[in-house]
Amino acid sequence: MADIHAVEPTRRDFLYVATGAFAAVGVGAAVWPLIDQMNPDASVLALASIELDIGSVPVGQEITVKWRGKPVFVRHRTEEEIKAAEAVDISTLRDPQTDDARLVKGVDGKLHPEWLILIGICTHLGCVPLAYKGEYDGYFCPCHGSVYDTSGRIRQGPAPLNLPVPPYEFVSDTKIKIG
Structure with a gap:
Protein backbone atom coordinates (compact mmCIF):
# COMPACT_ATOMS: atom_id res chain seq x y z
CA MET A 1 0.00 0.00 0.00
CA ALA A 2 1.27 3.43 -0.92
CA ASP A 3 1.88 5.93 1.80
CA ILE A 4 1.01 9.49 0.75
CA HIS A 5 2.53 12.18 2.88
CA ALA A 6 1.37 15.75 2.65
CA VAL A 7 4.29 18.09 2.17
CA GLU A 8 4.13 21.11 4.40
CA PRO A 9 5.15 24.41 2.78
CA THR A 10 8.41 25.76 4.09
CA ARG A 11 9.66 29.25 4.58
CA ARG A 12 11.74 28.83 1.42
CA ASP A 13 8.56 28.13 -0.62
CA PHE A 14 7.01 31.34 0.70
CA LEU A 15 10.11 33.33 -0.26
CA TYR A 16 10.00 31.92 -3.83
CA VAL A 17 6.34 32.90 -4.27
CA ALA A 18 6.85 36.35 -2.72
CA THR A 19 9.91 37.01 -4.91
CA GLY A 20 8.04 35.94 -8.07
CA ALA A 21 5.06 38.14 -7.25
CA PHE A 22 7.32 41.12 -6.50
CA ALA A 23 9.16 40.61 -9.82
CA ALA A 24 5.87 40.38 -11.78
CA VAL A 25 4.62 43.65 -10.28
CA GLY A 26 7.97 45.30 -11.03
CA VAL A 27 7.93 44.20 -14.68
CA GLY A 28 4.35 45.42 -15.06
CA ALA A 29 5.24 48.80 -13.56
CA ALA A 30 8.24 49.14 -15.90
CA VAL A 31 6.38 48.09 -19.07
CA TRP A 32 3.19 50.12 -18.56
CA PRO A 33 4.70 53.54 -19.45
CA LEU A 34 6.13 52.06 -22.66
CA ILE A 35 2.71 50.75 -23.71
CA ASP A 36 0.84 53.86 -22.56
CA GLN A 37 3.03 56.19 -24.63
CA MET A 38 1.71 54.52 -27.81
CA ASN A 39 -1.78 55.96 -27.24
CA PRO A 40 -2.66 59.02 -29.35
CA ASP A 41 -2.20 62.38 -27.67
CA ALA A 42 -4.98 64.87 -27.00
CA SER A 43 -4.43 66.87 -30.21
CA VAL A 44 -4.94 63.76 -32.33
CA LEU A 45 -8.05 62.76 -30.41
CA ALA A 46 -9.46 66.27 -30.85
CA LEU A 47 -9.23 65.88 -34.64
CA ALA A 48 -10.89 62.47 -34.60
CA SER A 49 -14.28 64.05 -35.27
CA ILE A 50 -15.60 67.44 -36.29
CA GLU A 51 -19.05 68.97 -36.22
CA LEU A 52 -20.07 71.09 -39.14
CA ASP A 53 -23.04 73.41 -39.70
CA ILE A 54 -24.19 72.70 -43.25
CA GLY A 55 -27.28 74.89 -43.12
CA SER A 56 -25.46 77.81 -44.72
CA VAL A 57 -24.33 75.87 -47.82
CA PRO A 58 -26.59 76.98 -50.70
CA VAL A 59 -28.12 74.46 -53.11
CA GLY A 60 -25.71 73.72 -55.94
CA GLN A 61 -22.63 74.70 -53.93
CA GLU A 62 -19.90 72.78 -52.16
CA ILE A 63 -17.56 73.46 -49.27
CA THR A 64 -14.32 71.72 -48.39
CA VAL A 65 -13.35 71.09 -44.78
CA LYS A 66 -10.32 69.34 -43.32
CA TRP A 67 -10.75 66.16 -41.27
CA ARG A 68 -7.77 64.11 -40.08
CA GLY A 69 -5.61 66.04 -42.53
CA LYS A 70 -7.78 65.09 -45.51
CA PRO A 71 -10.07 67.31 -47.57
CA VAL A 72 -13.76 66.44 -47.20
CA PHE A 73 -16.22 67.66 -49.81
CA VAL A 74 -19.67 68.64 -48.51
CA ARG A 75 -21.92 69.14 -51.53
CA HIS A 76 -25.50 70.43 -51.46
CA ARG A 77 -26.77 68.77 -54.61
CA THR A 78 -29.48 70.09 -56.90
CA GLU A 79 -32.47 68.03 -58.01
CA GLU A 80 -30.81 67.56 -61.42
CA GLU A 81 -27.62 66.21 -59.82
CA ILE A 82 -29.63 63.80 -57.66
CA LYS A 83 -31.66 62.56 -60.64
CA ALA A 84 -28.51 62.11 -62.72
CA ALA A 85 -26.86 60.10 -59.92
CA GLU A 86 -29.91 57.90 -59.38
CA ALA A 87 -30.42 57.26 -63.12
CA VAL A 88 -27.03 55.56 -63.59
CA ASP A 89 -27.13 51.84 -64.42
CA ILE A 90 -24.82 50.47 -61.70
CA SER A 91 -23.87 47.47 -63.86
CA THR A 92 -21.89 49.92 -66.03
CA LEU A 93 -19.80 51.18 -63.09
CA ARG A 94 -16.28 49.98 -62.33
CA ASP A 95 -17.00 50.12 -58.59
CA PRO A 96 -20.76 49.42 -58.52
CA GLN A 97 -22.58 51.32 -55.81
CA THR A 98 -26.00 52.94 -55.82
CA ASP A 99 -26.40 56.59 -54.94
CA ASP A 100 -28.44 55.64 -51.86
CA ALA A 101 -25.61 53.42 -50.58
CA ARG A 102 -23.40 56.52 -50.39
CA LEU A 103 -25.81 58.41 -48.08
CA VAL A 104 -26.75 58.17 -44.40
CA LYS A 105 -30.09 58.72 -42.73
CA PRO A 142 -6.49 66.72 -63.50
CA CYS A 143 -3.38 64.70 -62.68
CA HIS A 144 -4.34 61.52 -64.55
CA GLY A 145 -7.83 62.19 -65.89
CA SER A 146 -10.08 60.28 -63.51
CA VAL A 147 -13.71 61.41 -63.86
CA TYR A 148 -16.31 60.94 -61.11
CA ASP A 149 -20.06 61.56 -61.34
CA THR A 150 -22.32 63.65 -59.06
CA SER A 151 -22.28 60.81 -56.52
CA GLY A 152 -18.46 60.53 -56.45
CA ARG A 153 -18.45 57.24 -58.37
CA ILE A 154 -15.61 56.55 -60.80
CA ARG A 155 -16.77 56.71 -64.42
CA GLN A 156 -13.59 57.17 -66.50
CA GLY A 157 -9.85 57.16 -66.05
CA PRO A 158 -7.37 55.08 -64.09
CA ALA A 159 -8.89 55.38 -60.59
CA PRO A 160 -10.02 51.93 -59.40
CA LEU A 161 -12.58 52.95 -56.74
CA GLY A 179 -15.74 60.87 -37.66
Whole structure:
Protein backbone atom coordinates (compact mmCIF):
# COMPACT_ATOMS: atom_id res chain seq x y z
CA MET A 1 0.00 0.00 0.00
CA ALA A 2 1.27 3.43 -0.92
CA ASP A 3 1.88 5.93 1.80
CA ILE A 4 1.01 9.49 0.75
CA HIS A 5 2.53 12.18 2.88
CA ALA A 6 1.37 15.75 2.65
CA VAL A 7 4.29 18.09 2.17
CA GLU A 8 4.13 21.11 4.40
CA PRO A 9 5.15 24.41 2.78
CA THR A 10 8.41 25.76 4.09
CA ARG A 11 9.66 29.25 4.58
CA ARG A 12 11.74 28.83 1.42
CA ASP A 13 8.56 28.13 -0.62
CA PHE A 14 7.01 31.34 0.70
CA LEU A 15 10.11 33.33 -0.26
CA TYR A 16 10.00 31.92 -3.83
CA VAL A 17 6.34 32.90 -4.27
CA ALA A 18 6.85 36.35 -2.72
CA THR A 19 9.91 37.01 -4.91
CA GLY A 20 8.04 35.94 -8.07
CA ALA A 21 5.06 38.14 -7.25
CA PHE A 22 7.32 41.12 -6.50
CA ALA A 23 9.16 40.61 -9.82
CA ALA A 24 5.87 40.38 -11.78
CA VAL A 25 4.62 43.65 -10.28
CA GLY A 26 7.97 45.30 -11.03
CA VAL A 27 7.93 44.20 -14.68
CA GLY A 28 4.35 45.42 -15.06
CA ALA A 29 5.24 48.80 -13.56
CA ALA A 30 8.24 49.14 -15.90
CA VAL A 31 6.38 48.09 -19.07
CA TRP A 32 3.19 50.12 -18.56
CA PRO A 33 4.70 53.54 -19.45
CA LEU A 34 6.13 52.06 -22.66
CA ILE A 35 2.71 50.75 -23.71
CA ASP A 36 0.84 53.86 -22.56
CA GLN A 37 3.03 56.19 -24.63
CA MET A 38 1.71 54.52 -27.81
CA ASN A 39 -1.78 55.96 -27.24
CA PRO A 40 -2.66 59.02 -29.35
CA ASP A 41 -2.20 62.38 -27.67
CA ALA A 42 -4.98 64.87 -27.00
CA SER A 43 -4.43 66.87 -30.21
CA VAL A 44 -4.94 63.76 -32.33
CA LEU A 45 -8.05 62.76 -30.41
CA ALA A 46 -9.46 66.27 -30.85
CA LEU A 47 -9.23 65.88 -34.64
CA ALA A 48 -10.89 62.47 -34.60
CA SER A 49 -14.28 64.05 -35.27
CA ILE A 50 -15.60 67.44 -36.29
CA GLU A 51 -19.05 68.97 -36.22
CA LEU A 52 -20.07 71.09 -39.14
CA ASP A 53 -23.04 73.41 -39.70
CA ILE A 54 -24.19 72.70 -43.25
CA GLY A 55 -27.28 74.89 -43.12
CA SER A 56 -25.46 77.81 -44.72
CA VAL A 57 -24.33 75.87 -47.82
CA PRO A 58 -26.59 76.98 -50.70
CA VAL A 59 -28.12 74.46 -53.11
CA GLY A 60 -25.71 73.72 -55.94
CA GLN A 61 -22.63 74.70 -53.93
CA GLU A 62 -19.90 72.78 -52.16
CA ILE A 63 -17.56 73.46 -49.27
CA THR A 64 -14.32 71.72 -48.39
CA VAL A 65 -13.35 71.09 -44.78
CA LYS A 66 -10.32 69.34 -43.32
CA TRP A 67 -10.75 66.16 -41.27
CA ARG A 68 -7.77 64.11 -40.08
CA GLY A 69 -5.61 66.04 -42.53
CA LYS A 70 -7.78 65.09 -45.51
CA PRO A 71 -10.07 67.31 -47.57
CA VAL A 72 -13.76 66.44 -47.20
CA PHE A 73 -16.22 67.66 -49.81
CA VAL A 74 -19.67 68.64 -48.51
CA ARG A 75 -21.92 69.14 -51.53
CA HIS A 76 -25.50 70.43 -51.46
CA ARG A 77 -26.77 68.77 -54.61
CA THR A 78 -29.48 70.09 -56.90
CA GLU A 79 -32.47 68.03 -58.01
CA GLU A 80 -30.81 67.56 -61.42
CA GLU A 81 -27.62 66.21 -59.82
CA ILE A 82 -29.63 63.80 -57.66
CA LYS A 83 -31.66 62.56 -60.64
CA ALA A 84 -28.51 62.11 -62.72
CA ALA A 85 -26.86 60.10 -59.92
CA GLU A 86 -29.91 57.90 -59.38
CA ALA A 87 -30.42 57.26 -63.12
CA VAL A 88 -27.03 55.56 -63.59
CA ASP A 89 -27.13 51.84 -64.42
CA ILE A 90 -24.82 50.47 -61.70
CA SER A 91 -23.87 47.47 -63.86
CA THR A 92 -21.89 49.92 -66.03
CA LEU A 93 -19.80 51.18 -63.09
CA ARG A 94 -16.28 49.98 -62.33
CA ASP A 95 -17.00 50.12 -58.59
CA PRO A 96 -20.76 49.42 -58.52
CA GLN A 97 -22.58 51.32 -55.81
CA THR A 98 -26.00 52.94 -55.82
CA ASP A 99 -26.40 56.59 -54.94
CA ASP A 100 -28.44 55.64 -51.86
CA ALA A 101 -25.61 53.42 -50.58
CA ARG A 102 -23.40 56.52 -50.39
CA LEU A 103 -25.81 58.41 -48.08
CA VAL A 104 -26.75 58.17 -44.40
CA LYS A 105 -30.09 58.72 -42.73
CA GLY A 106 -30.82 62.02 -41.02
CA VAL A 107 -32.24 62.56 -37.56
CA ASP A 108 -35.69 62.02 -39.05
CA GLY A 109 -34.72 58.51 -40.17
CA LYS A 110 -34.86 59.36 -43.88
CA LEU A 111 -32.12 59.57 -46.49
CA HIS A 112 -31.18 63.07 -47.55
CA PRO A 113 -29.89 62.75 -51.13
CA GLU A 114 -29.33 66.50 -51.32
CA TRP A 115 -26.22 66.12 -49.12
CA LEU A 116 -23.17 64.30 -50.47
CA ILE A 117 -20.18 63.99 -48.13
CA LEU A 118 -16.95 62.56 -49.63
CA ILE A 119 -13.27 62.33 -48.81
CA GLY A 120 -11.73 64.43 -51.57
CA ILE A 121 -8.79 62.22 -52.45
CA CYS A 122 -8.57 60.48 -55.83
CA THR A 123 -8.33 56.73 -55.44
CA HIS A 124 -5.68 56.49 -58.14
CA LEU A 125 -2.68 58.34 -56.72
CA GLY A 126 -4.09 60.55 -53.98
CA CYS A 127 -4.61 63.83 -55.84
CA VAL A 128 -7.43 66.22 -54.94
CA PRO A 129 -10.13 66.25 -57.65
CA LEU A 130 -11.80 69.45 -58.84
CA ALA A 131 -15.55 69.86 -58.24
CA TYR A 132 -18.14 70.51 -60.98
CA LYS A 133 -15.75 69.37 -63.68
CA GLY A 134 -15.60 66.51 -66.14
CA GLU A 135 -18.12 64.88 -68.42
CA TYR A 136 -20.51 64.00 -65.58
CA ASP A 137 -20.37 67.40 -63.82
CA GLY A 138 -19.06 65.67 -60.71
CA TYR A 139 -15.34 65.60 -59.96
CA PHE A 140 -12.31 65.56 -62.22
CA CYS A 141 -8.75 64.69 -61.21
CA PRO A 142 -6.49 66.72 -63.50
CA CYS A 143 -3.38 64.70 -62.68
CA HIS A 144 -4.34 61.52 -64.55
CA GLY A 145 -7.83 62.19 -65.89
CA SER A 146 -10.08 60.28 -63.51
CA VAL A 147 -13.71 61.41 -63.86
CA TYR A 148 -16.31 60.94 -61.11
CA ASP A 149 -20.06 61.56 -61.34
CA THR A 150 -22.32 63.65 -59.06
CA SER A 151 -22.28 60.81 -56.52
CA GLY A 152 -18.46 60.53 -56.45
CA ARG A 153 -18.45 57.24 -58.37
CA ILE A 154 -15.61 56.55 -60.80
CA ARG A 155 -16.77 56.71 -64.42
CA GLN A 156 -13.59 57.17 -66.50
CA GLY A 157 -9.85 57.16 -66.05
CA PRO A 158 -7.37 55.08 -64.09
CA ALA A 159 -8.89 55.38 -60.59
CA PRO A 160 -10.02 51.93 -59.40
CA LEU A 161 -12.58 52.95 -56.74
CA ASN A 162 -15.23 55.55 -55.98
CA LEU A 163 -14.36 58.54 -53.82
CA PRO A 164 -14.69 57.25 -50.25
CA VAL A 165 -17.51 58.32 -47.96
CA PRO A 166 -16.25 59.22 -44.46
CA PRO A 167 -18.12 58.00 -41.40
CA TYR A 168 -20.62 60.74 -40.63
CA GLU A 169 -24.00 61.27 -39.03
CA PHE A 170 -26.61 63.99 -38.81
CA VAL A 171 -26.64 65.58 -35.36
CA SER A 172 -29.56 67.84 -36.31
CA ASP A 173 -31.23 68.92 -39.55
CA THR A 174 -28.40 71.36 -40.27
CA LYS A 175 -25.41 69.83 -38.47
CA ILE A 176 -23.30 66.79 -39.26
CA LYS A 177 -20.58 65.06 -37.30
CA ILE A 178 -17.74 63.60 -39.35
CA GLY A 179 -15.74 60.87 -37.66
